[in-house]
Amino acid sequence: MPTSPSSARPTGTLAAAPVGREPQHGPDSGRRRGRRLAGRFGTAGRRPPLILLVPACAAALFALLPLGYLAVRALQRGPAFAWDVVADTRTLDLLGRSLGLTAVVVTACLLLGVSLAWLTVRTRLPGGRAWSVLATLPLAVPSYVAAFAWLSAEPGLAGFGGAALALTLVSFPYVYLPAAAALRGIDPAQEEAARSLGHGPLGTFLRVTLPQLRPAAAGGALLVALYVLSDFGAVSLMRYDTFTRAIHTSYRASFDRTPAAALSVVLVAMTIALVAAEARTRGRAGHARTGTGTARPVVPVALGRWRPFALLWCGTVTAVAVAFPLGTLGYWLAVGSSATWDLGGLAQTAWATFGVAAAGAGLTTFLALPVGVIAARHRGRGAGLLEQAAYAGHALPGITVALALVFFAVRYAYPLYQQLPLLVGAYAVLFLPVAVAATRAAVLQAPPVLEDVARSLGRRPWQVLREVTVPLAAPGVAAGAALTFVVCMKELPATLLLRPTGMDTLATRLWTETGAGSFAAAAPYAAALILLAAVPSYLLGRHRT
Amino acid sequence: MNELHIEGLTKSYGAGEPVLRGLALTVRAGALAAVLGPSGCGKTTLLRIVAGFLHADAGTVRLGDRTLVGPGVHLPPERRRIGIVPQEGALFPHLNVARNVAFGLTGTDRAERRRRTEEMLDLVGLAGHGDRMPHELSGGQQQRVALARALAPRPQLVLLDEPFNALDSALRTGVRSDVRAALRATGATAVLVTHDQQEALSTADLVAVVRDGRVAQCDTPQNLYRRPADPWIADFVGDAVLLRGTVDDDGTAVTALGAVPLADPPAGLRAGTVLLRPEQLHLTDVDSVGTVRGTVTDVSYYGHDAMVTVTVEGHDTPVGIRVAGPLTVRPGEKTGIRVVGEGGLHGDDGSPRG
Numbered sequence: 001m002p003t004s005p006s007s008a009r010p011t012g013t014l015a016a017a018p019v020g021r022e023p024q025h026g027p028d029s030g031r032r033r034g035r036r037l038a039g040r041f042g043t044a045g046r047r048p049p050l051i052l053l054v055p056a057c058a059a060a061l062f063a064l065l066p067l068g069y070l071a072v073r074a075l076q077r078g079p080a081f082a083w084d085v086v087a088d089t090r091t092l093d094l095l096g097r098s099l100g101l102t103a104v105v106v107t108a109c110l111l112l113g114v115s116l117a118w119l120t121v122r123t124r125l126p127g128g129r130a131w132s133v134l135a136t137l138p139l140a141v142p143s144y145v146a147a148f149a150w151l152s153a154e155p156g157l158a159g160f161g162g163a164a165l166a167l168t169l170v171s172f173p174y175v176y177l178p179a180a181a182a183l184r185g186i187d188p189a190q191e192e193a194a195r196s197l198g199h200g201p202l203g204t205f206l207r208v209t210l211p212q213l214r215p216a217a218a219g220g221a222l223l224v225a226l227y228v229l230s231d232f233g234a235v236s237l238m239r240y241d242t243f244t245r246a247i248h249t250s251y252r253a254s255f256d257r258t259p260a261a262a263l264s265v266v267l268v269a270m271t272i273a274l275v276a277a278e279a280r281t282r283g284r285a286g287h288a289r290t291g292t293g294t295a296r297p298v299v300p301v302a303l304g305r306w307r308p309f310a311l312l313w314c315g316t317v318t319a320v321a322v323a324f325p326l327g328t329l330g331y332w333l334a335v336g337s338s339a340t341w342d343l344g345g346l347a348q349t350a351w352a353t354f355g356v357a358a359a360g361a362g363l364t365t366f367l368a369l370p371v372g373v374i375a376a377r378h379r380g381r382g383a384g385l386l387e388q389a390a391y392a393g394h395a396l397p398g399i400t401v402a403l404a405l406v407f408f409a410v411r412y413a414y415p416l417y418q419q420l421p422l423l424v425g426a427y428a429v430l431f432l433p434v435a436v437a438a439t440r441a442a443v444l445q446a447p448p449v450l451e452d453v454a455r456s457l458g459r460r461p462w463q464v465l466r467e468v469t470v471p472l473a474a475p476g477v478a479a480g481a482a483l484t485f486v487v488c489m490k491e492l493p494a495t496l497l498l499r500p501t502g503m504d505t506l507a508t509r510l511w512t513e514t515g516a517g518s519f520a521a522a523a524p525y526a527a528a529l530i531l532l533a534a535v536p537s538y539l540l541g542r543h544r545t
Numbered sequence: 546m547n548e549l550h551i552e553g554l555t556k557s558y559g560a561g562e563p564v565l566r567g568l569a570l571t572v573r574a575g576a577l578a579a580v581l582g583p584s585g586c587g588k589t590t591l592l593r594i595v596a597g598f599l600h601a602d603a604g605t606v607r608l609g610d611r612t613l614v615g616p617g618v619h620l621p622p623e624r625r626r627i628g629i630v631p632q633e634g635a636l637f638p639h640l641n642v643a644r645n646v647a648f649g650l651t652g653t654d655r656a657e658r659r660r661r662t663e664e665m666l667d668l669v670g671l672a673g674h675g676d677r678m679p680h681e682l683s684g685g686q687q688q689r690v691a692l693a694r695a696l697a698p699r700p701q702l703v704l705l706d707e708p709f710n711a712l713d714s715a716l717r718t719g720v721r722s723d724v725r726a727a728l729r730a731t732g733a734t735a736v737l738v739t740h741d742q743q744e745a746l747s748t749a750d751l752v753a754v755v756r757d758g759r760v761a762q763c764d765t766p767q768n769l770y771r772r773p774a775d776p777w778i779a780d781f782v783g784d785a786v787l788l789r790g791t792v793d794d795d796g797t798a799v800t801a802l803g804a805v806p807l808a809d810p811p812a813g814l815r816a817g818t819v820l821l822r823p824e825q826l827h828l829t830d831v832d833s834v835g836t837v838r839g840t841v842t843d844v845s846y847y848g849h850d851a852m853v854t855v856t857v858e859g860h861d862t863p864v865g866i867r868v869a870g871p872l873t874v875r876p877g878e879k880t881g882i883r884v885v886g887e888g889g890l891h892g893d894d895g896s897p898r899g
Contacts, residue, residue, distance in 0.1 A: 143724070289804070341892055407643060447635060449631045449632075449635040450635055450637055452596070452598055452622070452629065453631060453637075453694075454637075454648070455597070455598070455621070455622040455623050456596055456597075456622050456625070456627055456628060456629045456649075456695075457625055457628075457648050457649030457694070457695075457698060458622075458623045458624075458649055458651055458698065460621075460623055468637060470638055471639050472637075472638065
C-alpha cells in the first residue's frame with residue numbers, strides 16, 4: 001500500500017516536505033481559490049488584441065481631448081495673459097469662496113455620514129434597515145432639485161447658507177456609504193479586546209473604531225469635495241459665485257473665451273489634485289484592512305435612554321434630505337394649475353431628454369467596452385494608462401468639458417457647434433468613468449480561465465470576446481448603461497452650454513424656471529426628471545438582488 | 546502519433562529567477578503522465594506554455610509530428626488541438642451542459658455535433674444531463690463535464706490542472722478513476738499537473754517530479770516510490786526513513802537499525818544515506834535476538850494502519866514505522882525493530898544511486 005491520505009509524516013524525514021502542507025482550503029475559501037484560478041490561467045500581462053486596443057486607444061484619446069484642448073486654449077494668448085487671469089484678485093476671491101463652501105459642506109457631510117453610519121450599523125436603532133435605505137436616497141436628488149426645493153420654500157436662503165445646505169443634503173451619502181461599509185467590516189473582536197483591556201465604550205470608539213474608519217471617511221469626504229467643486233446647479237440657483245458659476249457667466253458675457261478657459265484650468269487643477277488624493281487614500285484603505293475572513297456579526301450597542309435622541313437625529317436628517325424636497329415638489333405640483341403646466345412642452349422636453357440621454361448612454365457604453373475589458377484582463381503600463389485616461393472625466397467638471405468641446409468645435413469642427421453630437425460627446429467624456437467601472441467589474445466577475453478554455457477549444461481572440469466575455473459581462477454592462485443613462489439625464493452645466501438652440505432637457509427647463517422664480521412651472525419638470533430616473537434605478541436595484 | 550515531446554524549455558518572468566530551466570519531458574502516445582512538484586516548482590508554467598497561454602523563452606514542444614513551440618514558432622492555443630481541464634471545471638456558466646460540451650465542435654454539422662455530445666456525456670456517465678445548467682451540477686459532475694468538453698473535439702493531448710483539488714476526498718477517488726477510464730477509452734495522451742503525490746502515484750502511468758524548473762526524475766509510480774533518484778524525491782513522493790550507513794563488503798549497509806541489505810549497491814560508494822519506507826520496518830519483541838531497540842515516542846492511529854514513531858540510539862531523529870495490524874505498543878514503551886526488504890543507498894552529495 002502506498003501512503004494513505006491521513007498518514008502523518010514520521011519525524012525521521014527530511015525537512016523540505018511541502019506535500020500536504022499547502023494551505024488547506026476551508027469551506028469559505030472560494031474567493032481565494034477563485035483568485036488563484038485567475039492567476040493560473042489568466043490572460044493578465046498578455047498584450048491586448050488589436051480588436052480591443054484600437055478602439056480603446058480611440059476612447060482614451062477622446063476622453064483626454066478636452067483636457068488637452070483646454071490647456072492649449074488657456075495659453076493661446078500667452079502664459080502671461082493666462083497668469084493675469086489666474087492671479088487676478090477676483091480669481092483669488094473665487095478660490096476662497098469655492099474652498100470655503102467645500103470645507104463647510106465636507107465637514108457637515110462627515111458629521112452626518114459617520115453619525116448615521118454608526119447608528120444604523122452598530123446600534124440597536126429601531127428600523128435600522130429602513131434608515132440605511134433612506135440615508136442613501138439623497139444620491140438620487142440632483143443638487144439643483146434640492147436647491148429648487150429650498151429656494152421655493154424660503155427664497156431668503158439664497159447665498160452661501162443655501163448652497164451649503166442643499167449640497168450637504170445631497171452629498172452626505174458619499175460619506176455614509178463607505179463609512180457604513182467600513183463599520184460592517186471591522187472585526188468586533190478588536191473592540192472586545194479594547195473593552196477587555198479597560199477602555200470604556202467611548203474610549204474604544206475613539207481609539208479603535210474611529211482610526212479604522214478614517215480611510216473610508218476620508219475617501220468619502222474627498223468625493224464630496226469633488227462634487228462641490230464641480231457643482232453648477234445648486235450654486236448658480238443659490239446665486240453663490242464659485243468657479244463653475246464664474247466660468248458660466250464669463251462664457252456667456254463675452255466673446256473672449258480665454259478668461260473662461262483660464263479659470264477652467266485652475267478648477268481642473270484643483271479637481272485633479274483631489275482625485276489624486278482620493279486615489280491615494282483609497283489605496284491605503286485597501287491595505288489597512290486585515291483578514292476580513294469570517295468575522296462574527298457585530299453585537300449591536302443598546303442605545304438605552306439615548307434611543308429617542310438617535311431616532312430624532314436620523315428622522316430629522318432624512319426628513320430634510322428626502323421628505324422635504326419631495327414634499328415641496330408635491331406642494332408646487334398641487335398649487336400649479338393646468339394653466340401653468342405646459343403639458344405639451346413637458347412631454348416634448350421629456351422625450352428630448354430621453355433621446356439625448358439614451359444616445360449619451362449608448363455612446364458612452366460603446367466607448368467603455370474595450371477599455372473596461374482591457375482594464376479587467378490586462379496588466380501593464382499601457383493598460384494602466386488607457387484606464388487612467390478614460391477616468392479623466394472623473395476629474396473634469398461638466399462645465400469645463402463643455403467649454404473645451406465648444407472651443408474645439410468652433411475651431412476645428414464648426415458644423416458640430418451647437419449640434420446634438422457635441423452634447424452626446426460631452427456626456428461620453430464626462431461619464432466614461434461610470435461605464436468603464438461597470439464594464440470592468442462585470443468582466444472581472446467572469447473568470448479568465450473561461451477565456452483560456454475557449455481558446456483551447458478552437459476560438460480566436462475576437463470569437464472568445466463575442467461568445468464568452470461579452471455574454472458573461474452583459475448584465476453588468478447593461479447595469480452600467482442604465483446608470484449612465486440616469487446621470488446623462490440629470491446633467492446640467494454641459495447641457496446648458498452645448499444643447500442645440502431651442503432644445504431643452506428637463507434639467508435645463510427646471511433650472512431656467514427656478515432661476516426665474518416660477519416654482520410652480522418648474523415643479524412638473526422636477527417630477528418628470530425624478531420619475532424618468534427612477535425607472536432605471538428601480539431596474540438596477542432589481543438586477544442587484 | 547500523439548507523443549508529447551518537450552525539450553530544453555526555459556522561461557523566466559521579467560528579470561526574476563528562471564521558473565523553467567531547460568525542462569525536458571517525453572510522454573508516449575496514449576499515456577497519462579503526472580507532473581508532480583511542490584508549489585512554485587514551475588509545473589503550472591509548463592502547463593500554460595504547452596497549452597499556448599504563455600510564450601517560452603527557449604526550447605521546443607512537439608506533439609505528434611507538429612511543432613507547437615520552437616525557435617520562431619508559437620502556435621496560438623486555438624490551433625494546438627490540446628484540451629484543458631482546469632481546476633473546478635470552469636464550465637461556461639451561460640451555456641447548458643450540452644452546449645458546453647459542444648463548444649469545441651465547430652465545423653461539423655448539427656446532427657454530428659449532437660451525436661458526439663451525447664457520446665461524450667455517456668462516456669463520463671452523465672447521459673441525459675445535457676439540459677442542466679452548470680450551477681445545477683455537483684462539483685464532481687462539473688469536473689466530468691469539463692472533461693467531456695475537453696475530449697469532444699478529439700484533442701491530441703489533454704492537460705488536467707489539479708482537477709480533483711476542489712473535490713471532497715470521498716468524491717475524489719471515484720472521479721479520479723472515472724477520468725482515467727474516460728481518457729483510456731479515447732486514447733488521448735494526457736498530462737496531469739498536481740502537487741499531491743498520492744494523486745500522481747495512483748492515477749498516472751508515468752510520474753515526472755519537477756524541482757527548480759527541471760524534471761528531477763521521470764518514472765513509473767512504482768519505480769519512483771521504490772527507487773527514487775535522491776533523498777529529496779524519496780521524501781517528496783512518500784514517507785521516508787533516511788539513515789546514515791556505511792557499506793560492508795557483502796553489499797549490506799550498517800545503520801542505526803542494523804545491517805540493511807542494499808538493492809543494486811552502487812560501485813565504489815562506501816558510505817551514504819540509506820532509504821527505507823516506514824512499511825519496511827516491523828515492530829518486534831524487545832528481547833528478540835539481533836533486534837535493534839528503541840523507545841516509542843508517539844502513536845498516530847488511522848484505522849487502516851497506524852504510524853508509530855520510535856527513537857533509536859545512534860540516530861538523532863525518530864523514525865516512523867507503519868503498522869498494519871492491531872496496535873500493541875504505547876508511548877514510553879520499549880520496542881524492537883526489524884528491517885524487511887532492501888534499502889536504497891544515496892551518495893552524500895545527493896547524487897543518484899549507482
